[in-house]
Amino acid sequence: MVFGKRVKLRAFEPAEADALWRWNHDPDVMRWMDDGYAASLARVRRNLEERAPNAYGDVLYAVEVLADGALIGLVRLRDAEPETGLAALDVYLGEKEYWGRGYATDAVHALCRFGFEDMRLHKISLTVVTENHAAISVYKKVGFVEEGRLRSVFRRDGRWYDQFTMGLLEGELVDGRP
Ligand SMILES: CC(C)(COP(=O)(O)OP(=O)(O)OC[C@H]1O[C@@H](n2cnc3c(N)ncnc32)[C@H](O)[C@@H]1OP(=O)(O)O)[C@@H](O)C(=O)NCCC(=O)NCCS
Numbered sequence: 001m002v003f004g005k006r007v008k009l010r011a012f013e014p015a016e017a018d019a020l021w022r023w024n025h026d027p028d029v030m031r032w033m034d035d036g037y038a039a040s041l042a043r044v045r046r047n048l049e050e051r052a053p054n055a056y057g058d059v060l061y062a063v064e065v066l067a068d069g070a071l072i073g074l075v076r077l078r079d080a081e082p083e084t085g086l087a088a089l090d091v092y093l094g095e096k097e098y099w100g101r102g103y104a105t106d107a108v109h110a111l112c113r114f115g116f117e118d119m120r121l122h123k124i125s126l127t128v129v130t131e132n133h134a135a136i137s138v139y140k141k142v143g144f145v146e147e148g149r150l151r152s153v154f155r156r157d158g159r160w161y162d163q164f165t166m167g168l169l170e171g172e173l174v175d176g177r178p
Pocket of ligand 1: 028030032033073094100103104137
């Protein structure tokens with residue numbers, strides 16, 4: 001388990017598949033996310049049950065609010081390799097009433113700290129649609145910087161959007177949490 005100031009990062013339980021399925025079918029949550037082909041609730045549950053345990057190359061954590069125990073989303077560090085010290089980060093909070101209260105910033109900060117201190121990573125990277133201002137704000141608050149722009153790589157409602165690539169090096173993590 002990993003603790004932030006106001007959230008706990010812990011394993012995602014198969015019994016929580018309903019929440020994940022609901023978030024994946026919420027257009028507001030998925031607005032700037034790659035939603036692919038919609039999966040049934042049974043498939044989401046089976047995927048969680050059959051998922052390999054968390055390990056160096058794929059760490060998936062549920063984000064739980066310490067104050068009320070609510071499950072509000074997930075964070076993931078994936079594709080880490082000890083040989084390179086590189087990994088990629090994803091975050092999404094599916095419970096919209098918890099947006100704008102600093103929980104994503106706290107969760108991303110806690111996961112990056114875990115990545116650098118416990119996994120000994122050198123660099124964490126991500127991509128984000130350039131219109132996803134809330135997510136970009138979260139990433140900048142913990143120290144991520146824009147490193148490049150991928151032109152016309154994300155399509156939503158018949159329009160193409162650019163993505164930023166962002167990166168955070170060990171030693172650059174900032175405590176921008178409220
Ligand atoms: C993006 C997301 C992770 C943000 O979570 P959150 O808990 O609301 O984030 P925080 O409260 O920690 O911080 C949000 C910041 O964005 C800012 N923000 C929110 N909407 C904004 C907007 N439209 N324009 C600019 N900034 C905005 C907030 O003011 C806040 O910054 P501040 O603390 O400096 O005021 C969450 O909305 C989410 O999961 N969205 C759906 C999935 C997604 O897009 N994930 C990211 C994929 S790359």
